[in-house]
Every structure is written in structure tokens, then in C-alpha cells.
Amino acid sequence: MGSPHEDAAALKNKGNDAFKAQDWPAALDYYTRAIQLCDTEPSFYTNRAQAYYRRASANTSILKHREALRDWKLVVKKAPGDANARLRMTECERIIKRDAFLKAIEVEDAPSAAEGLDIEHMALESNYDGPKLGDAMTLEFVEDMIERFKNGKKLAKKYAFQIILAVMDIIKKEPTMVEHNVDDGSEITVCGDTHGQYFDLLNIFKLAGKPSEKNAFLFNGDFVDRGSWSTEIALLLYAYKWLYPNSFFLNRGNHETDDMNRMYGFEGECRAKYTERMFKLFSESFSMLPLATLIGKKYFVLHGGLFSDDKVTLDDVRKLNRFKQRQPGQAGLMMEMLWTDPQTAPGRGPSKRGVGLQFGPDVTKRFCENNGLEAIIRSHEVRMDGYEVEHDGRCITVFSAPNYCDSTSNKGAFIKIGPEYKLEYTKFDAVPHPNIKPMAYAANGLQ
Template identity: 40%
Template sequence: MDKVTVELGATHQASAATLSRAEDFKEKGNDALKAFKFPLAIEMYTTAISLNPTAIYYSNRAAAHIKMESYGLALEDASEAIKIDPSYIKAYYRRASANLPLGHLKDALRDYRTVVKMKPSSAEAKSKMKQCEQLIRQAAFAEAIQSERHRPLSETIDVSALVVDSSYDGPHLPETTPTIEFVTDVLDHFKRGKLLHRKYALQILLQMKAMLQALPTLLRIPLGTESQAHITSDLIVSMAGQFYDVCNIFALNGLPSETNPYLFNGDFVDRGSFSLEVVLTLFIMKLAFPDHVHLLRGNHESKNMNKIYGFEGEVKHKYDEVVMNLFSEVFNWLPLAACIESKILVVHGGLFHQDNVTLNDIMKIDRNREPPESGRHHIWRWHALLDGTGDCPALSMRCMDKLNGFCIIGLMSDLMWSDPQPFPGRGPSKRGIGLSFGPDVTKAFLAYNNLGTQLMAMCVDHADLLVRSHEVKDEGYLVEHDEKCITVFSAPNYCDQMGNKGAFIQFFRDLKPRFTKFTAVVRPAMDMYRIAANTATGTPAHSTHGVCGQHGRHVWIVVAHPVA
């Protein structure tokens, strides 16, 4: 495609030919969007905007950004569309659709109410408005309940009274540690479309919380002694609730064991009709192999994401609210980072808004909480905002680092949400949370923490490295930032739309990454749509862009209105 550069002055009117070209690019963008080629759609809409910046073009690009989960960019485009044409209804709808996944419920509700006011006959807009109001009420109710509850649910629930009746035909949880036989039996049971007994699910969650509470926020993972080097590796996986693709990884690389360790890099849920099966499988494997299965927290292991993206609805459908509340407790205790052999840092998202963050700072993070929305919002200078007690008035929590002048808890959001960018420096996040960080930021962080220099005596020839996930990559992985940053994404054909490969990474004693790519597998045809539709985020049945196929979830980010 030829590059198009057009400069419009304040009073310049585009020619008829230019307007026609802009419309052609817009139509190409629409075709790409319908074909699930979202990056191409964004490119086409961007060219159309450069020729003729209209509300329709900005709004359509916002729709494509929403499909790419670039909610920050979607908010900018939708707001620009409203600025250009305050009467353009779809722009308000799309801004609401971008605000909702970010947890900006009141902002989303404001726009939904605007849509209803502008188009009172829209049953869909009224439904979205009511659903958003319901989410706000639920959040307020949950906060009130939590303030009244002095002890967490895990400390008050009694599972001993629960009885496993004779009609249950699934595997029985061992009284001691789960065995590999139990792991394989559970996988087979899940493949048949059946669930573990509720008692066993509760017991697994309680055992997981106890185990995770004892772990540090930053895991230190060795690869074994020299005598074990030929059989010891560590495999990094980032799936997204796609149970049958997770099973395929085990078919390709084997089940976890003492000689086949795994690190699962967050976002276990919210991406599938089988998110529950995925996360229970991983929890059972962690209990069976506590030193050889490692689980890190992703941005979707949180209450807000679970409510918006379907995991809460799935769990309540398959079990109940008690089980869901226990999941939330367990998620809060998942570690946030892992360091392999003091040379490779693994996180779900990325790096930080500020320089000179240390691994010790990460270790200090009080992770037993819902993640703050943005690390940028939790940085302050001590002389300006401290009230004399060491507390942060805005957060009502005690700061943990007075030396560098930033609140360590603010780092949590960056670890879970940030993304790399190809150019130097830092920039705003396309998602609206976290930030974008350049190759210079990656290099400086690794150097400041001596990653890659602590084991020089081993004479390994692979340098320092950051491994993260959080983004779809066409080939399942991407090496960037002068080979100092790797993104790995293990969910192939994401949302049954993207056509991407999945990948996982293996590290042996030489610490060289070895990549395995794979494609999506055939899974059973199961009608899981009604599960998500029963949640507060149900999407009207006529919408063709709101269903994520295998994932079977209906989400707020649906492009229910066709592009213009």
C-alpha cells in the first residue's frame, strides 16, 4: 500500500477525490474488521483519518482497538470522535465499551445513559445501561460485605460437613498430596465435560491458598545441579483459558514432574468456556509438584477482570459464589514475578514507570490485594504527600520504600499490565493501564539489577533477559529490545479469531531459549454461550463480534453496533 501523507489546514477542505479515497480506506478497514484482521483494520482506518478526520473513522478505529484490547487507544479515538461530532451515538457506545474492561464503571454508565437519552428506542442500549448499573451495585455491595467481614472466607468455611454422594463418578482427591495418577484422572474427567465434586474444588482452593501464602512475591527458580543438567529444564507457558490447547502442550512436552518443571505466566482464566478446568488443573499440578510447577499472577487474576470477562459467571454456573470468592482469595496470593538462575526475570506484563526499581522492591510488594489500576497514580514525593506517619493519604496504606520516593505497591500494576514498545523511552499504555517501555528501559533495568552478570563464573553465553506474556503474537512469541525481551503467548487462534500460533519456551542449563510453536487443536462443540449470557456482561444474541468462540464468553467489549 502506498504511504499517504496529507496535511489539512484549519480552513482547508479536502477534495472530492481525497474524500473518496478516505472512504475507500474506511471500507477496507470495515472488511478487515469483519475478517478479524484487526491490525490491518487499524491501519486502514488510520489512513482514512489522515485523509479526512471524521467522527466515523475515529469511532471505527476505536472499535478495532477494542478488539485488540487496546482500551487506552480506544478511549482516545472515541473521545476524539465525540469532540468532532457530539451527536455521533456510536462513539459514546464505544467509549463505554472501552471504559468497562478498565473498571471505569461510572464513566461507562455515563456514556450508556447518553446513548439511551439520544436513542430511547434502543433496547440494547437500555440493557447495557441496566447491566452497568447492576455491576456498580454489586461492587458497592461486595465492598460493604468485605468491610463487615473480619475474617476471610477461607478461615470460616467448613468443608468437612460436605458429603461426596455415591452418584459422583469422578476422581477422588487423595487425603494427602495429589498424585500424578490423580492429575491424569482429572484431565480425563475434564475432557469428558465433567466437573470435580464441589467439596474437592473447595479443598483444592484452601490448600492452594495455604501453599501460596508461604511463597515470596518474587520466586527464585534454580534449574538444578550440574549432575541434573541433562534432564532439567524450565518451560514458560502463557495460556488464556483454552483447556484443550493446554492439554496439547502437555502432549507435546509431557506432564509436569520433578524432571520436567513448568512456569505458567498468568492469565489462566477469563479466556474460555473452560477457564475453570484450566485453573483447577494448574492448581492440582502445583499441589502435586510444589517445587516444579510455578504459577505467576496475570492481570486477569482479579475480581474486576473476572466479573467483566466471564470467569465469575462460569464459576457461578458450574459451582457457586462461595467457590468464586475462594478463587479471588487464592488469586491475591499468586506471586508476581520469578527469577530463573538470577539471570532471567519472568513477569506477566512488563517494567515500570520509574527507573532504579530493584528486585528487592518487587519482593516487598504486598500482593494480597486487588491490583491498583495504574502504577503512575501511586507515585509521589515524600515531602509533598506524606502526612508524617509514612502513610499515603490517597491509598490509605503504608508505603514500603522511603528511599526512592515511590510507593512500591504502585509497581504491582506495571508488572501485570505494561507492554514493550520498539522505540526508546516510556509512553502511555495503549491499554489505558500500565505503560509502554522501550529497549533502553529494558536494558537499564536489567543492568541495574545485575541480571546476566551474577553467574558469569558459569561461563554461559546467554545474556540477561526479560520474559513476559500479555500480548498475542502471530508466531506465538516475539524477541525484541536487542534480544533482551521475549514475549511468549501460548493460546493459539486467540478468541477463535486471531489465527495466531501458540508457543512455549524451554530453558536448560545454558539458559538459551528454545521455542516450540503449535496451532490450535480441535475441541468438543459445547454450547457455553448461555453461561456468560447469564452474567451481568451478557451480549445480545444477534451480535456477531461479541463471542469469543472456544472461549465462549460474552464481554462488554463487544462491537454490537456494526461499523459505519
């Protein structure tokens, strides 16, 4: 036992360790205890203020706005001159009021956004100069879309609605876990998050080959938000899904959800480029997307990761009724499939995100052995090389948005799997894009 100042310094060091580990509650506890022992040391207060700031930011990012607001108020009280903290506090208050309003007007079993949508008689915009879309998607139409979006043009609203409705008809018939075998002469490319980075998506198709019946693709969630070409990505992926329904697959990610879309840009982008109804129809379609894909009975591909209970099996995923609960919520199998992350330590631990959990190599090993798998493939996190193989080769993360948000300097990656079920990794750099910043359509407090 040292002097009060020495004991306080030791608590501060523990707080610093917790801060580095992003364990904000523990950091706040250590800094507060240090202050109680020695209330004259300024660094204790500044460190605690930073912990409040970081916890507020973390809660804001995972949409826990009431918890975030409490911390923003503390930050503003301790640092009244911090204009950014005051702005984020105000924005948090606005979002809480908006969410309360939306909840108040929420109607159970509300009619579909497609109800009353008269596609047949909907007129094309006068400036639309592309090919006509009939009752089936064509490669000509897809190729025109690609060029149209590259040149900053939009798709006719009639055709955008038509594409979403066609894909809804396809995916609602798919199981919660799609099962795909790679036939001789074919391969499948697994891609991670693309997050509205349209020009990097086109580079993926350049490097991996364009989708076809023999050149299958699986996009493992988080197609939208953050990047400012999310509508272009969503419409192009959907067009390919319509064109190649049996060889082009889409898993749902945690950003194919209403709350995330409201905060991180997709809703705002739909409104700016098309209509609010377009967003509502996309939202309905997102809730129909499969949650996982099993490739060759060897690779379980899902956006987030594994479960809080070792008893969960692939059969539980097969039986999961994804239509019963449109949004993943804060608990349950769907939430865990969209939000969890791997950790290096064995066992399970709290999530640094504040949602879901973290799972260790022993958890992955048991799941793979219990289900006869070689590995799980997941996305959900930036990796500096675009991918990472961990948990003794049984947990693979792939992330396909290089230089994420124009700021991370990471590479992107994708994985090719052929009929021999060997994994072939390709890394790639970001490509130039028009001068539109990420998060251009996001909620004000996150720009």
C-alpha cells in the first residue's frame, strides 16, 4: 500500500489500460477512484473526460442514444467550450425525439410500401435515355446501369422499384441459410463489406470477373451506408440477383437495418436520389435477405459471427424464421449473426461495440467440429490486408471496402472458392472516385 497519490497513479494506469482496450466503463471507474484518492491531479479529470467522450461516441455509433446523451451532457458540463461535444449532444437529443415520434406513429402489420405502387403505368422521367426494362432483367440493362452510375446518372424510378420488387420475390423464397455447392467448371467469389464504395465494387468485378452462371458471387452484408454510392451498389447487386438468381447471393449485414440506415446515410441517400418510398421498399427487402450461406457444407458464411451458446447448430440457423422479426433487436440469434466479432482470448467476452459479444478460438473450434465445418467466413470488421485468418485457420474475416471511408488506408479483399473448396485470396487497393465525401447523406452528427 503506497501513499494516496501513488495508489491514485496506479488506478490511473489501470484506467489507461482499460481505455486502450476500449473498455470505457472500467476506465471511468478507475479514473473516478483515482480522483477520490487524489482530487488535485488534473490528468485524472482530463482522462476521465476523454473516457466519457469515447463512451458517448461508442454509444452513438451503435444507436444507444439515451445512454450517449447522458455522457454528452457530462462532457459538455465538464468542457462547456467543446463545440463538437455540444453539437453531438444536440443531435442526440434530436434523434431521440425523432425515434420517439416514429415509435408513436408505428403501426403493427403496416401495409407494404409496394401496396398501390402501379409500376405498369408509371411514366419514365423525361431525361431517362437508357434501355427499356421488360419482365426480365437483361445483361444489356445491367451493363447500361453500370455506365449510367459511373457517370453520375440515376436509374428511372420505375425501373428501380421494379428491380427491388423482383428481388423481393426471389429472396423471400430462399431459406434463411442458403446452401450452395461449387460444381465442376464453376467458382464462387465471397466479398465482405462494400459500404457504398461503388467504384471499388466495379474494381472487384474487374479483378474477379463479372458475375455469370459459372462465376458465382456472395456479398456478405453491409452493402450500404457510410459510402455515398449506396443506392448504386444496392441496385446493381439487386439487378445481378435478378439476372442470376441461382449464382448470385446476398447475406444480410448489420447495416441492412432501419436504425443503421437512418444514421449512416442510406435513408438520406434514397431520399436525395429517389424517394422515401424507395427507402421503405429497400428496408422491406433487407428484412427478407438470408442471414447465412453454407458453401459445400464446408464454409459457414455470415456477416458477424458465432453465438452465445455452444448448443446452436446449423439446423438452428436453418429453422430460424427471419420473417418473424424484421429488425435484429438487441438479443437473439439474428442479432448475434449480424453483430458478433472474434477475439484472441478463449471463451466469450463483452463486445467492444456494445452490441453482441466476442468469441474465442475455442468457441470457433467447437462450432466447426460440431457442424462438420472447415471454417467460418465472416466480415463486419476492417482488416488492413483486406482479410485475416485467425482461430487456427477456422475463422476468416474478409472486408471488401479498401481505404474505408477514405481514411483507413486498408486494402480490400475477396475470396475465390472452386470445386476443390480451396480458398484463394486476392487483395486490392482503392480506386479513384468522384469528389463526394463518405457520409455525405448521414445524420448531421456523424458527418
